[in-house]
Amino acid sequence: MAGIWVLAENFEHTLELLNIGQQLAAQLGTRLVALTNREKAKATELIAYGADEVLLLPVLPDDQPWEAWVSTLAEEARQADPDVILIGGTSRGQDLAARLAARLNTGLCSGCTSLKLDQENRLIMERLVYGGLAIQTVVCPTRPQMATIPPHTYTPVEPQPGREGVIRELTTFTPSPVKVLSRRPIDRKSADLSEARVIVCVGRGLEKPEDLSLARELAEVLGGELGCTRPLAEDLGWMPADSYIGISGQRVKPDLYIGLGVSGQIHHLSGIRDSRIVCAINNDENAPIFEAADYGIVGDLKTVVPEMINILRKVGQK
Numbered sequence: 396m397a398g399i400w401v402l403a404e405n406f407e408h409t410l411e412l413l414n415i416g417q418q419l420a421a422q423l424g425t426r427l428v429a430l431t432n433r434e435k436a437k438a439t440e441l442i443a444y445g446a447d448e449v450l451l452l453p454v455l456p457d458d459q460p461w462e463a464w465v466s467t468l469a470e471e472a473r474q475a476d477p478d479v480i481l482i483g484g485t486s487r488g489q490d491l492a493a494r495l496a497a498r499l500n501t502g503l504c505s506g507c508t509s510l511k512l513d514q515e516n517r518l519i520m521e522r523l524v525y526g527g528l529a530i531q532t533v534v535c536p537t538r539p540q541m542a543t544i545p546p547h548t549y550t551p552v553e554p555q556p557g558r559e560g561v562i563r564e565l566t567t568f569t570p571s572p573v574k575v576l577s578r579r580p581i582d583r584k585s586a587d588l589s590e591a592r593v594i595v596c597v598g599r600g601l602e603k604p605e606d607l608s609l610a611r612e613l614a615e616v617l618g619g620e621l622g623c624t625r626p627l628a629e630d631l632g633w634m635p636a637d638s639y640i641g642i643s644g645q646r647v648k649p650d651l652y653i654g655l656g657v658s659g660q661i662h663h664l665s666g667i668r669d670s671r672i673v674c675a676i677n678n679d680e681n682a683p684i685f686e687a688a689d690y691g692i693v694g695d696l697k698t699v700v701p702e703m704i705n706i707l708r709k710v711g712q713k
């Protein structure tokens with residue numbers, strides 16, 4: 396037995412992993428297996444979306460964390476001997492992947508941004524290092540070859556109606572020595588920027604916190620969300636701590652990103668590199684963000700932004 400396995404925390408992320416999983420499975424001439432904790436209806440959908448087999452993970456009691464699945468996964472992997480295991484690179488996914496790799500005594504490349512097979516069918520994995528300044532290429536000489544992949548790295552696959560596949564339930568797990576006492580939602584203070592189609596991002600070019608209202612108005616007119624650079628959240632505290640974008644903040648993929656008074660340091664740019672259109676407004680024509688921007692306006696944001704809002708409102712009225 397062999398195969399490509401994919402496992403992610405939610406359905407959308409699983410579809411993204413099925414995209415790259417499908418490409419690898421086709422090249423290796425092997426099966427694509429999706430693992431999920433979802434109910435059977437979702438499992439049937441996953442087959443329509445390209446999985447040849449869906450393994451339903453055991454339902455865990457409330458006091459069991461995700462890591463209780465490590466024993467299930469390790470046992471199944473020992474029997475099925477998959478070529479590749481791809482796990483969604485969320486914090487839970489990273490944790491699970493590391494534990495599973497240790498159990499299987501194999502290598503793991505976390506935070507992969509690109510995967511491909513070389514002529515010897517080795518998985519060539521790439522990830523950003525040194526704060527996004529360099530790309531590291533990694534191979535894993537042991538089996539299975541394991542990688543974690545952050546959300547939004549690949550586009551979700553499209554369904555192919557009429558596909559058939561197998562659904563199998565895995566029932567056994569070894570309880571974790573850690574017990575969960577309670578779970579409660581985090582009181583998020585900002586929007587989930589990873590899903591936003593339009594983002595207006597404010598940087599230290601803003602003179603005072605009152606200037607945020609101008610940026611907020613622009614975001615509103617465009618139907619977008621407001622994000623910021625790290626200094627605005629962490630140093631100045633003008634924006635919630637979870638609203639900054641970049642290597643140590645949120646990674647975003649909007650159709651339109653507009654940076655207002657953002658210089659464009661690499662730590663910030665690595666969080667916006669997947670944006671479709673980048674627009675920058677900065678009063679320094681040599682600001683590095685202009686090199687990453689599709690459209691740039693050299694000017695004072697306090698003059699440019701009100702003009703943009705006026706024009707957008709007029710266009711919106713037509």
Ligand SMILES: Cc1cc2nc3c(=O)[nH]c(=O)nc-3n(C[C@H](O)[C@H](O)[C@H](O)COP(=O)(O)OP(=O)(O)OC[C@H]3O[C@@H](n4cnc5c(N)ncnc54)[C@H](O)[C@@H]3O)c2cc1C
Nearest residue numbers: 598599600624625641642643644656658662663677678696
């Ligand atoms: C380990 C590490 C991790 C980091 N992670 C992150 C991260 O995840 N995200 C992040 O954002 N940063 C991160 N940083 C910080 C990062 O290196 C930069 O310092 C930060 O992004 C700069 O923020 P800024 O562009 O708002 O400020 P600045 O670099 O100070 O730029 C302000 C810009 O505004 C322009 N400006 C000034 N006045 C006006 C005006 N009136 N009109 C128009 N433009 C104006 C200026 O010309 C300037 O280009 C990290 C740093 C380190 C060391």
